[in-house]
Amino acid sequence: MITIRFPDGSNREFPKGITGWEIAKTISTSLAKEAVAVRVGEQLWDLTRPIDCDTPFEVIKRTSDAGLDILRHDTAHVFAEAVKELYPETQITIGPSIQDGFFYDLFREESFTPDDLKHIEERMHEIVNRDEPLTREVWDRQTAIDFFKSQGEFFKAEIITDLPAGDEVTIYRQGNFVDLCRGPHLPSTGKLGHAFKLMKIAGAYWRGDHNNPVLQRVYGTAWSTEKDLQDYLTRLEEAEKRDHRRLGKEMNLFHMQEEAVGSVFWHPKGWALYRILENYIRDKITAEDYVEVKTPQLLDSSLWEASGHWEKFGENMFVVKEEDKTLALKPMSCPCHIQIFRQGIKSYRDLPLRMAEFGACMRNEASGALHGLTRVRSMVQDDGHIFCREDQVKEETRKFCLLLLNVYHELGFEDLTIKFSDRPAVRAGSDEVWDKAETQLEAGARASGLSYTLNPGEGAFYGPKLEFILKDAIGRDWQCGTLQLDFVLPERLDATYIGEDGKKHRPVMLHRAIFGSLERFIAVFIEHYAGKFPLWAAPVQAVIATVTQEGDAYAEKVYQDLRAAGLRVELDTRNEKISYKIRELSLQKIPYIMVVGKKEAEEGTVSLRKLGGEAQETLALHAVIDKLRKEAIPPHKR
RNA sequence: GCCGUCGUAGCUCAGUGGUAGAGCACACCCUUGGUAAGGGUGAGGUCGAGAGUUCAAUCCUCUCCGACGGCACCA
Numbered sequence: 001m002i003t004i005r006f007p008d009g010s011n012r013e014f015p016k017g018i019t020g021w022e023i024a025k026t027i028s029t030s031l032a033k034e035a036v037a038v039r040v041g042e043q044l045w046d047l048t049r050p051i052d053c054d055t056p057f058e059v060i061k062r063t064s065d066a067g068l069d070i071l072r073h074d075t076a077h078v079f080a081e082a083v084k085e086l087y088p089e090t091q092i093t094i095g096p097s098i099q100d101g102f103f104y105d106l107f108r109e110e111s112f113t114p115d116d117l118k119h120i121e122e123r124m125h126e127i128v129n130r131d132e133p134l135t136r137e138v139w140d141r142q143t144a145i146d147f148f149k150s151q152g153e154f155f156k157a158e159i160i161t162d163l164p165a166g167d168e169v170t171i172y173r174q175g176n177f178v179d180l181c182r183g184p185h186l187p188s189t190g191k192l193g194h195a196f197k198l199m200k201i202a203g204a205y206w207r208g209d210h211n212n213p214v215l216q217r218v219y220g221t222a223w224s225t226e227k228d229l230q231d232y233l234t235r236l237e238e239a240e241k242r243d244h245r246r247l248g249k250e251m252n253l254f255h256m257q258e259e260a261v262g263s264v265f266w267h268p269k270g271w272a273l274y275r276i277l278e279n280y281i282r283d284k285i286t287a288e289d290y291v292e293v294k295t296p297q298l299l300d301s302s303l304w305e306a307s308g309h310w311e312k313f314g315e316n317m318f319v320v321k322e323e324d325k326t327l328a329l330k331p332m333s334c335p336c337h338i339q340i341f342r343q344g345i346k347s348y349r350d351l352p353l354r355m356a357e358f359g360a361c362m363r364n365e366a367s368g369a370l371h372g373l374t375r376v377r378s379m380v381q382d383d384g385h386i387f388c389r390e391d392q393v394k395e396e397t398r399k400f401c402l403l404l405l406n407v408y409h410e411l412g413f414e415d416l417t418i419k420f421s422d423r424p425a426v427r428a429g430s431d432e433v434w435d436k437a438e439t440q441l442e443a444g445a446r447a448s449g450l451s452y453t454l455n456p457g458e459g460a461f462y463g464p465k466l467e468f469i470l471k472d473a474i475g476r477d478w479q480c481g482t483l484q485l486d487f488v489l490p491e492r493l494d495a496t497y498i499g500e501d502g503k504k505h506r507p508v509m510l511h512r513a514i515f516g517s518l519e520r521f522i523a524v525f526i527e528h529y530a531g532k533f534p535l536w537a538a539p540v541q542a543v544i545a546t547v548t549q550e551g552d553a554y555a556e557k558v559y560q561d562l563r564a565a566g567l568r569v570e571l572d573t574r575n576e577k578i579s580y581k582i583r584e585l586s587l588q589k590i591p592y593i594m595v596v597g598k599k600e601a602e603e604g605t606v607s608l609r610k611l612g613g614e615a616q617e618t619l620a621l622h623a624v625i626d627k628l629r630k631e632a633i634p635p636h637k638r
Numbered sequence: 639g640c641c642g643u644c645g646u647a648g649c650u651c652a653g654u655g656g657u658a659g660a661g662c663a664c665a666c667c668c669u670u671g672g673u674a675a676g677g678g679u680g681a682g683g684u685c686g687a688g689a690g691u692u693c694a695a696u697c698c699u700c701u702c703c704g705a706c707g708g709c710a711c712c713a
Contacts, residue, residue, distance in 0.1 A: 202708030203641025583674035
């Protein structure tokens with residue numbers, strides 16, 4: 001007999017060699033039905049694998065995270081089996097589970113088409129219906145390698161060859177399909193169910209290296225129930241509706257075109273939003289004793305050579321030849337800020353010196369990297385550099401973190417994660433300097449009450465950094481804010497200050513941004529609010545819409561009064577029915593519609609309708625002005 | 639940059655080896671209508687660019703440009 005310990009702490013005895021599934025059945029049939037695997041000690045095991053010794057034990061249900069993971073992995077196997085049945089010449093490589101589903105990387109001369117995916121998906125459903133048992137086998141390594149080679153599966157053979165020497169080579173068999181896999185898997189394909197769907201085909205390099213062959217990657221989604229699948233597909237649709245590229249067009253905020261790839265044409269409403277956010281952040285940093293500067297965009301290559309950018313990022317810089325000179329458009333503002341710092345002699349009394357710029361930067365991003373406003377070639381950073389002494393790093397870090405948290409909070413973002421990236425393998429500066437830098441940056445982050453995850457080895461070559469990551473509506477993470485410690489640039493560009501001792505010292509430089517780029521942040525802002533901006537940030541805060549021409553004169557007065565009160569309003573006196581105007585203005589996501597007709601003109605009122613609501617309230621004109629003015633106060637002035 | 643898909647009216651999209659169509663938007667007319675689409679008429683396109691095949695190309699082939707989805711990249 002063996003003793004099985006359950007998660008609630010209870011123990012029970014079972015005969016040696018009992019399977020996890022059998023144990024689950026003794027608890028309840030519904031649990032056994034929900035079970036996809038079991039946890040035996042630290043490991044996840046197949047339901048059908050015999051258990052030989054005393055162990056902590058837990059049933060993994062299909063709805064749990066670990067369970068879903070197994071389901072998705074199983075779906076990948078069923079996918080691979082279907083592919084091998086339909087297109088036997090295909091080599092299969094890896095097929096892991098990922099967020100919301102799985103992917104499988106395939107090698108085949110011919111491209112898979114969307115039609116092929118349909119056929120594969122149909123075959124997958126058939127395989128599920130066949131209810132093929134999955135069995136686990138432990139193979140000798142060389143046997144496995146030879147087997148896969150004999151099957152023409154050279155990628156698989158390579159994977160096995162590269163497995164760590166001590167690892168067991170386990171094989172899973174389902175029907176005629178044999179695959180290398182760590183497991184665990186469901187007892188049979190029938191248990192998988194039908195809540196999966198193949199989504200798209202993409203290219204991916206073998207082992208993620210662009211020197212390797214390109215494989216065809218098929219993405220699929222898989223869930224424990226068909227309802228979950230449906231919900232997921234609905235979520236995708238909803239996310240698409242708030243895609244900033246779509247809303248940018250629909251709301252007439254901006255556009256992009258062939259002649260300016262990677263750059264933005266801001267339309268009046270988009271530019272209004274841009275200026276509102278720029279001015280907001282300007283207010284915030286001014287209150288924190290930043291000084292704002294503006295530096296050149298076109299600079300001689302000698303400066304970039306001195307700063308190290310030429311060597312390290314030259315490929316991403318736009319270069320301009322001018323007679324005997326070589327100039328480059330700035331990809332970032334830091335070297336320029338050091339030039340300002342270097343003007344005149346700085347004293348330790350001048351530190352910390354917080355220098356900010358809305359810096360227009362150009363980076364020659366790879367064409368495939370461009371994406372709406374989130375990845376552009378021409379952008380404006382809410383850049384800033386804090387020049388300080390080493391002993392001021394902690395306090396400056398703390399201050400910045402608090403400012404950033406406050407800004408994100410005021411703008412409505414609460415879902416924030418932080419990564420602390422420490423020294424990379426290739427770096428400048430001594431270990432002693434890095435020790436100090438990491439310790440202080442960490443201490444500063446701690447002092448602000450932030451929790452963060454470690455991102456080992458991902459720091460910049462000149463110093464460790466904090467990355468602030470927002471989650472957008474589609475669930476994508478966006479790195480917006482950043483704080484980077486830099487001991488190298490001040491050295492390279494020879495920034496000094498005079499210390500208390502009367503001698504020259506090197507300042508430390510903190511590179512920092514809250515939005516990152518205005519463009520990217522606006523994209524995130526649009527998606528976060530699905531275009532329904534808070535009143536203070538809405539480009540057009542209200543539209544006065546007339547019912548008939550009888551209301552025109554009064555509507556004009558309302559319009560002028562609202563404008564005089566500092567509100568961004570428009571007047572809609574078109575010859576259209578009021579319901580038509582309401583529909584159109586609602587689709588434009590105008591926060592308030594003010595309906596003005598004969599009745600309102602006589603009473604000196606407006607009928608106010610809030611976006612998303614159906615109820616209206618009729619208020620005196622002055623009351624409406626008060627109400628909107630109050631609501632339109634930016635968060636930092638409340 | 640790489641792999642794949644796509645590019646037709648301002649927008650969303652249909653379509654065909656014999657030089658094109660819908661809905662919305664736009665213009666004009668009728669309508670003055672009270673909270674998510676009133677009606678009529680009209681204008682609008684070198685079918686992304688270039689080359690090739692063909693009697694004939696928006697459609698087939700190739701090259702280029704761009705967009706989209708991934709991959710790689712993201713100081």
